[in-house]
Amino acid sequence: MGIQDIIEGKKQWRAHKARVKALPADYRIVYEEMQKYLFKVGPVDLPDGPLLPGIVDFFEEGVAAGKGVLEVTGNDVAAFCDGLIQDSPTYADLYQASLDGDLGKKSR
Template identity: 75%
Template structure:
């Protein structure tokens, strides 16, 4: 990664954080929880920029503008809201599960071959 790309990434992140801080307090709280959730669940796209997170801010800005409460936008089950956002995305959990399945299958094949 070039220095210029790092600088641009930092500028983009600072602008992103400023948008979050401009949201009403209830939206900020829910956004931060969504961000934590997504970082733990690990959709692979999050490592390639902040597109998904910016889309959430767009949605939140629109909801706040319309005078809606944040849970009117996300629904009362915020984790389900997040899961729905990433339902078609590959996550690090998926990659880990595939890795575990592969290792188990390889181990079973080795045991099967030895017992024959």
């Protein structure tokens, strides 16, 4: 990864954060909590993948439709997040696989 890639990544992240900041307060609060949750349990490609920008797109559509944030996500926001990442490999999955591999080596 070169310096240009790092600079471009920072520009994209700042533009993303500006979109989040432009959301109404209730959407912004829920987004920030979702982001924290997803960074703890989320998919391996979260920082560079389409998930976070996709959530902002989804929220912007909810705002345009005049809906409240919980009308868009439902009352259980963690379950909403889990649904978004259900088919994505997570760091927990990679860790479990590495443990399973270590156990397999020890039993041989």
